[in-house]
Amino acid sequence: MRTNCINILMAGIAACDSIIMTWMVKNDVTDYLEDECRPPSNFFVVLLEVVASGIQDILRRSSAWLSLLMALVRFLAIKNALNSKFDFLSLPIFGVKVILGAVGMSALTTLFYWCRVRIVEVEPWRAPVSCGIFPAGSTVPHYTQLIVPMFFMDAAQALKVFNVIDGALKIVPTGIFPILTFLLVQNLRSASKSRQKVFIAKGASQEENSHKTDQTTKLVILMAITYMTAEGPLAIIYLIQGFATGPLELLDMCQDLNNVLSLFVALNTVTHFLICLAVSSQYQKTVKNLFSCGRRLKIDMLSQK
Template identity: 30%
Template sequence: MVESVYKGQLAEIIEVIESIADPLNTANLFLSFVSIFINILHLIILTSSSMKSSSTNVIMIGIAIVDIFTLTLTVVKHASLVDIENNECVTSNLFWKVYFDMAVWGLQDYFRRCSTWLGLMMAIVRTMIVKNIVGTSHSALTKPRFGVCIVFIIIILASTLSIFYNLRFTVVENRSDNLPISCEEFQDIEKPPRFSLNLVNLFTMNEKIVLRVYLMVDAVLSKFIPCILFPILTVVLIRALSKAKEARKKSKQVQNKDHTTVLVIVMTFAFFIAEAPLGIIYTINAFHHDNAHLIIASVDVIIVFACLLTINSTCHFFFCIFLSRQYRSTVYYTFRLDKLVLTNNVNNGETRNASSVAVPSVRIISVH
């Protein structure tokens, strides 16, 4: 593909990117399997009665659910699609298969958008709580019901862009023109299968103005704005946490570390690291959609950074393990590790009382 589109030094650069992207694509498939399993465990813990006590935890439940769907669809794409890199390259000799592959692309785009927006809202809500914006430390913002409302609002709002996303394509039979040049890595663009995709007239008229506007709006809302807000919110939360610590020192209060805010800071920073490169790439592509060379080059770059999204999703479980005492206690008692410790002690001939066994604190505190 590189030789037919690029020449000279640029071709060499793209070849290097492709050489990195191909193994990372395979690695991302393996990581997706691992991440699905870890996120299911994460979801089991978060949905226990002791964890559903704050809006932050409820939003984390929403993130875990959409991440599981996103990762599952990544696996489906590898198993089903001819070209997993370009949605405009969906083709098949079966009519229903084209629609199925379109649905896979659309749903993955939808769930990724939900994950990004939920991560952003989690940081915004935590910032409002820590900054005490509504004037009371026990406001409605901390209640689980508020978290549920946030999740449903994001699910509904994200669906509007995704519906528009799927409406831009129509299935055509025995097309007379070639497939887009971006499809030539995996298909013969001059002899495509029986069914393929074309843009509907609404997205091709007036120099594709509707398509351009959609891509720009999607890039700004789904990638660029989160890319800007994630680091800002991280800094705001760190400063708020620092001020709260200083205030406790001056008032000589007991030092109770705000584990929830620390957890949100770490997750917000991780979202930024994972989303920022893709945000920049998608924004550039939106403004240069007709530059086929740029689009082709960016596809492999997107694959490289898409692995960060999978890694970020996998890390949420471990962030919670290391930073939340409540989460660790819930893990311990959900999987009956206390009984395992007691059983091992009995088998080893130990005579200590059950109360003397070293276990995490069972005191479950609502995290606000």
């Protein structure tokens, strides 16, 4: 799979989505196992949760921008296919640089809010009388997250500013995606018409290569459409939460919509695998090799005997 920039960007998006989904499952499992007899987490565990929450926020935003950058790179590669100065767009190392740049820029936004988080010790946790597994009167240190004032803003103001910035960074790709998708479709049609005139002289091998090129472009277009459907409405909700000052019912409705629309984000993550599997022949070959590795190992062992 590590043969071109698009595949590297696909791997970056997959890594972001996998970590995000793992964190969501972890939170659901933790909520399910919550028990009044279970003591609070120690300082180290709370610290890990804060760091993991920040990483999840960084990767969630990075996944959106990597989808946009993948479409942009594909458009520029097709637009300048005959210009050797743009050959770097197809190199795997360029995909790595794009991923690092997107994650770095997303980290700056996350630090604006998460650098204000402090872990403080509050009143010790006391085991309820109904919990017989603890001695009477025993206590456990209790740590929690606290948002401290910074830049002359309290926690509520900082959250509003963060929601506005985060929503804007999500809605910008949503607005650019339709333009890039339209341009990709136009370039795909133009390239197909031009190749049809050349196929007669070039032969079937050139036609096979062009088919792979078309499949890659279709993959990018499909992933762009799924992103617009999943992240666009959620970005609007973030902006409303950032600008709205009331009434309280509006903020509660936005929070409810946020929870519902998060389900579409999860579905979007699942469709990435299905789209890649349906469109990319390299992806299909890699998945086939992955799941047939046990059978190949058995054949190799039998051949050695």
